[in-house]
Amino acid sequence: MSGRISKGIAGGLFAVRPLILLAFIVATVVLGLQASKIQLNTDIRKMIPLDHPYIQNFLEHQSDLNLGNDIRVIVEETQHDDIFNADYMQALKDVTDDVFAMEGVDPSKISSLWTSNVRWNEVTEQGFQGGEVIPLGYDGSEQKLEQLRTNVLRSGQVGRLVADNFRSSVVHAQLLDALGKDGVDIPALSAKLELLRSDYQKKYPNVSIHIVGLAKKAGDVMSAAQEVAMFFFFTLALIAVLLLVDTRCIRSALTVTGCSFIAVIWQLGIVSYLGFTIDPYSMLVPFLVFAIAVSHGVQVVNTLANFAAGGMDSRTAARSTLEALCVPGMVALLSDAIGFLTLYIIDIGVIRELAMAASIGVAVIIISNLVVVPMVLSYLGVSGAAVRKIQAGDKKDHPLATLFARFTKTPLAIVSIVIALAGYGVGIYYSQDLKIGDLDKGAPELWPDPCADQECPRGFQPKHRYQYNHDVNFLVSNYSVSADVLVVMAKTPVESCNAYEAMETIDDLAWQMRNVEGVQDVVTIASATKQIATNMNEGSLKWATVSRDQYALNNAMSFMPDSLYNLNCSLTPVYVFLDDHKAETLDRVTAAVAKFAKAHNNPDQVVFKLASGNAGVEAATNQTIAANQYPMLALVYAVVSVLILLAFRSLRAVICIIVPLGLTSILCQALMAQLGIGVKVATLPVIALGVGIGVDYGIYIYSKLSEFLKQGMDLEQAYKETLKTTGKAVAFTGITLAVGVVFWVFSSIKFQADMGILLTFMFLWNMIGALWLLPALGRFLLKPDAARARQRD
Template sequence: MSDPMHDRGEHYLTTPKAEPFLERLIFNNRALILVAFLILTVFLGYNAVRIQPDASFERMIPLEHPYIQNMLENREDLANLGNFVRIAVESEEGDIFNAEYMETLKQITDEVFYLNGVDRSGLKSLWTPNVRWVEVTEQGFQGGTVIPEDYDGSEKSLEQLRQNVLRSNEVGRLVSDNFQSAIIYAPLYENNPETGEALDYAAFSSQLEQQIRDKYEAQNPDIDIHIVGFAKKVGDLIEGIGSIAWFAGITIVLTTLLLFWYSRCIAGTLVPIITSIIAVFWQLGALRLLGYGLDPYSVLVPFLVFAIGISHGVQIVNAMAVEAAKGFDATTSARLAFRSLYIPGMLALISDAVGFLTLIFIDIDVIRDLAVAAGLGVAFVIITNLVLHVLIMSYIGISKGGVRHVQNHGEKQDRKWHLMSRLSSPAVAPVSLLIAAIGLSVGLYLKQDLKVGDLDQGAPELRADSRYNQDNAFIIDNYSTSADVLVVMVETPEEQCTQYSVLRAMDRLQWELQNTPGVQSSASLADVSKMVTKALNEGNWKWYEISRNQTIINASIRDAPSGLINTNCDLTPVLVFLEDHKAETLRTVVERVEQFADVNSNEDHTFLLAAGNAGIEAATNEVISNAKDIMLMLVYSVVSILCFLTFRSIRAVACIVIPLGLTSVLCEAIMTVSGIGIKVATLPVIALGVGIGVDYGIYIYTKLEKYLLEGMSLQDAYYETLRSTGKAVVFTGVTLGIGVVTWIFSPIKFQADMGLLLFFMFLWNMVGAIWLLPALARFLLRPETMLARARAAKSK
């Protein structure tokens, strides 16, 4: 005996007009497509497991920014002021002037000298010959290396060492103010000059830990070692990435449990998980084939790809369960689910992908890499979710337990859906819009104080109590030259950098900067000239000035440090040591320098910004500040255009996009309140939140429009929408939120920040689709007009 529901389904599916071409293409070639997917999965999976961590100094900075262009053009003359490590060796018992400490410092200096990636010509330590002392006596200038030539560790030679240190001008720089520690300064090559290979930050950081910190702290319990610098920070980030595997496991377990609770079907639980993981493997394999690695920022993208796959997979499972509950077999249920979801699903996923790809317009390579990685991942989710997932389920189907759960659960939830459908009623909708308007006003008020850049000292990518930030705090507290250095480059014609007018202009700039909030100290060739001129005049402070006599100037800078003058004498830097690299500090100092440069640059000398880690941060902040609003405009424009092309209604676009806008404003308000600035790590979250958040609105509106075009009233149509897809949308928002909220416990601070922000955006975008969209529909949609247009179009 034939099943009437089965027969009806077969007839429905074999009606040529009812079968989209794409559906016929996929379901008529199921076995062939699955075999092709299996081969592709093996190939890309093999490449995925071979992908390597990738971190590059230059990829984390805006290479096209004028500041960075200036720095790169003069890199050889700036002693790698952008990429270096500083290793502070602390004596816990007494000062550094004892034989045991000095021997340990010598051994560590030798170890650092031979580390791969160190620019040995620029290495500085009390034990290197480029650290010297100079003094003026009755017989003229005297000087030499800080370590006495006859140093033997005796009390006499140690006392001589103490005198040399005091005369070397290195107190506060290489030697701490309290004489309890000394620094080894090691500039780094971005690429090995012999092999051309990029510096392996993970390996370099590991060498610093094992060959320096662990080894010498174990040898001498009275020694503590503190290490700071870009390479160490990136190394610690890469090490922290190892914990991401735990979060991946936790996310998969939680998602699996929630999916089973939702579907009560093993296939409906495991197939979305498996296809989402396959999408991640395809993404990683494709990235490796395209020559990409995983840097500390894009390593989180696979999480998002998995989350996106699950969110759309839930819609497939829900739709199939609803069709199976009507009596259709597995293949028919899969085809009906595909037919109802492939247009909204593709629209949502294309919106996700385009939203991510707008990040390509930001001139920072790590953000562009993240955009490519996310865009690829979403493109693969379109295939794995709308094709692979559906085809597998067409063979397996929803279990009887899953079907019973849908039938029983649907009956039990009717009262709840009736209650929630009142959100679209004439009485409740105005209240919802009023609440939304209040929330928007509060958000706009709070986000006024949102900063671009870092808001904390040290490395904000790491926890405040991390070893790196503790080391950074030690150096700030014990040295007068901080780790945050802004370098102003002064360009002159060749052999003219020591002219009086040049040194005088540099001196005026230093005076202005030393009276600027956030500046700790400064150093330049002008300081050397003034110091030596004073020394030549019996140390009289009245002579602590730049002489107008060029012969005296030439004599005063004859032995100037190499980092303060280049060989052609056409570039000399002004080093500005800052209290921190907070956004406000950088903005204040950079504005002061730019104002000075505009007034004082001329044909004899030009002041250029900027090198040093603080200069790079300033350039990065400027790029992000300029890109943020443009990126948001692009994201919303693309999403709006795609929605308009699909629904052919500006009113529909408003219903979907307005809740997203409210979420973006509230997210920025939360960032302000939580002390999170907009920077490389957090800027992508805004685009990601919009791209993923639009999915909820698209699924809700698609169903709502369908029922309105069947002639239902708005409230009845919304009730049916909630019955058919509301549970899936709510479940998706909660599941995604729970999946990322575990990131809050990550040792990597920017991952914790991203977890908090994405948790809010996932949940609130879901709330906006369920709560605010129907309220907007009450005032914006005209069901009668929509129905009339649909009938007119059908009659044609």
């Protein structure tokens, strides 16, 4: 049945070869022009789960308060003992002015020693005294600098805006709505901040600039991701050379490489027409499309060369190739496409767009490589050297065939299956340590700070690939605040955020959180009230409490920072500063807040809502991935299994193809756990996409093997013949693609280096699994056609 369908399809397509090739060229030109218009995605909303309750709470209240959408520009003094000198203060003033004028920064929410909202106050015999930290009439003189030092000490900003060692200070700026529809242009803002860093370090030799914040991290990742294109073209050239070496036919090598590259152009053009963009995480997709296209192209060239070596002319060999590969190729590519679509169940924009882009790219390969490659080669043919190589190989056993055919024998088959079962056991055991989310401090997408475990000299300037994490480490090492902030929103009735009952409950939450492992400090309206009450009573710590007298609480509000309540006093944030944003830290802290909220939420007094801040966004993303990781993987395998079952109408086929794939997935998760790679937005798709890449190998090998078995060959002989054709192509593809991606370890983006390691492992292990474990399983599941075997005898 499938043979008649294949012949019908091949015959119909080859009857109109010129029209198909002309349409292919026209479509390539049109889609190429469209692909040139595709843009880098700058929308942070696509990188987070917008429907998660944490994010919904964030979006509901983001206009009320500072909920963690900010940047910190740290100006470090590198030559003097402290910041109290005229040159430094002038540099800080200029930096403050430039940050104030930046597009994307909320000019009403900037804090620096030079801004009027940073004040000092004290209680004296004459009453309250206070003012701006910068002394009136400041002129850079020693007298004014000494007064500035005194004002800083009285301001309560040491550890917040001023470093504990007085060698740096912060310009803290809130951003405009980065998660709104008309949000901040993140790459543009990041580029301006980088230019500010460069300009001031040249203008002021005594100054070093450090910049941290969610927007800066995202901007650095997007900037560094542009080099992915360099790796892509390097891989393309390398694969073309290896194809030429293997096939000994420049026509075949250029045809496969060219059509595979055109598949990428089509994919980019189509997604651009659909309004999608490219982001740092979906930049993996063009390479995957190219890799899968090469895999199928190699099968086409190998099969065509074998037909040509048998004496067929170019056109007949090409048509026979399309007939032979039509069903297995279509099944493999449909399995890839539908399998990739299962990623769509994860409610994160970049993953959903990645799922669509990958599925579109794989569907395109059906045309570009499965149909067009044999048609082009029907005109060009394969070289005489390629034909002679095939004919020479037919006269002697190929080393690959000799090696792997042994696994069809019962003793080695049993050993192989035992090893596979042990592999499953080891993989499951070690994959238990696999974590969701980030496992390192700072931004794990970028390389860790070289000064994380040692003290670098003052003013040390790391390479750009380390810069952001170096800046984070500088902040954490020199200030009492952290770069990782979880913001809990305390919702009260209108004009009741300073009611005693609400403040008491908020203070109880703060006490609970300070005792949670991983929490550095907690700042609330209650803690500020205690400090104000102490200052108003001659600094006596006996008054460091939340008063039951509402008039006293109302009086304290006149000194309350406006970042701790909204305009109608119906919302107040609880700022929880964390040691890091590791997955276990976020889980522990959010669980503690949720437990407290469940026990103490009272709509008439205060209701606690999670969560905002960069740690809140990370926690929401981790929870979304944790909830969908295994359902997505199960769905991928279910879809692939159903398609294999429909194609081959055999449960034995499903077992032979799926078992090696499952082993690869389990071992990949164990590898991630041992290498300290967490499951997150960047790595989750790789696990699913690895299944799509590997299923091609198994389908092609099983299809060819079953064909020889139907001819009556015994399993060992059938597998030897399979290895001489399809198996050799699988081995070449796996090794070539692994060599191509292994160079990703040199990327300036750590998550791309991590993906390079994972993909290298998957390409190689999927290849090994298909060549080694599939025939071992076949020893006990597959039998030759008995009637034909008798005829052969």
